[in-house]
Amino acid sequence: MTADLFDATAMYDEDYLHFFAESGADASKHRPVVGTAHPGWSAAADLVWRLLDLEPGMTVLDLACGHGALANALAARGCQVTGLDSSAVFLERARADAAAMAVDVEYVFGDMRDLPWSSRFDRVANWTTAFGYFDDPTNRAVLAEIARVLRSGGRLAMDLDNLAKFLTSYNPSRITATRDNGDMLVDRHHLDPLTGRFEVERTVVRDGRARRLTFVKRLFAFPELRDWCTAAGFTDVTGYGEDGQPLSIDHNRMVVIADLP
Known part of the structure; x- marks a missing residue:
């Protein structure tokens, strides 16, 4: 694997x-x-x-x-x-x-x-x-x-x-999700044209604590x-x-x- x-x-x-x-x-x-x-x-x-x-x-x-x-x-x-x-x-x-x-x-x-x-x-x-x-x-x-x-x-x-629409609205960073209590997900984006991969560095803010993670999708x-x-x-x-x-x-x-x- x-x-x-x-x-x-x-x-x-x-x-x-x-x-x-x-x-x-x-x-x-x-x-x-x-x-x-x-x-x-x-x-x-x-x-x-x-x-x-x-x-x-x-x-x-x-x-x-x-x-x-x-x-x-x-x-x-x-x-x-x-x-x-x-x-x-x-x-x-x-x-x-x-x-x-x-x-x-x-x-x-x-x-x-x-x-x-x-x-x-x-x-x-x-x-x-x-x-x-x-x-x-x-x-x-x-x-x-x-x-x-x-x-x-x-x-x-x-x-x-839909890649065609995705590219027209591409933004290098954004608040992806929020909750009423102030919790939020904040993403920073990188699109690699050589691999077709969309790479995201995500900051999760929840209950006053923050953590960072990354994910990749094709x-x-x-x-x-x-x-x-x-x-x-x-x-x-x-x-x-x-x-x-x-x-x-x-x-x-x-x-x-x-x-x-």
Whole structure:
């Protein structure tokens, strides 16, 4: 397994839930959505349902499921949902919310680079910029893992930053999230054009204490990710915006839909 580009355990912890899980300001599940708007979870579930052509009873993997907002919403609509994430903190929250909603979701602690299934799922959702956190060969291997766990005729929906819009609103620093008590996340950004990586130095201020951490994610233009999906075995790769319309420069989000033959 390749070395991680940053400490994901430090990044995706209770502080992240404190700022994002209960906020309606952005629908981020557990991955940074810096400078881009994202629809709320009801709208996200509607979009996933439509673009994945879901029906009650289908088996769905929410890959990098975070605290389970999408997984629980799809389970409430009748799908057989499995959620996988590498954060024990987020999975604990996901299970608690599922119990409160009286929905049945199988939550699994795991790594998207080594999925414990083969040809099991009708659909895979990878939502809210939950892809692109490794080096390029490993990111491509993750796509191959997704193809491996899908059944023949399966479909992937992947929600990411729309690079074209992202670049037009790029800002080297910003306050990313705040709470009424003065807690905040402050980010300093660096975009490396040689690697396509967006590097962030984050300062977390909570309860009067500050700590610093870094994270890195890969940004993609649609043609590049389309070619990666095709190389992993997918066909009919198409791109949409957060409103479900064909992708344009005006969309904040890029939703990639890829089918297996």
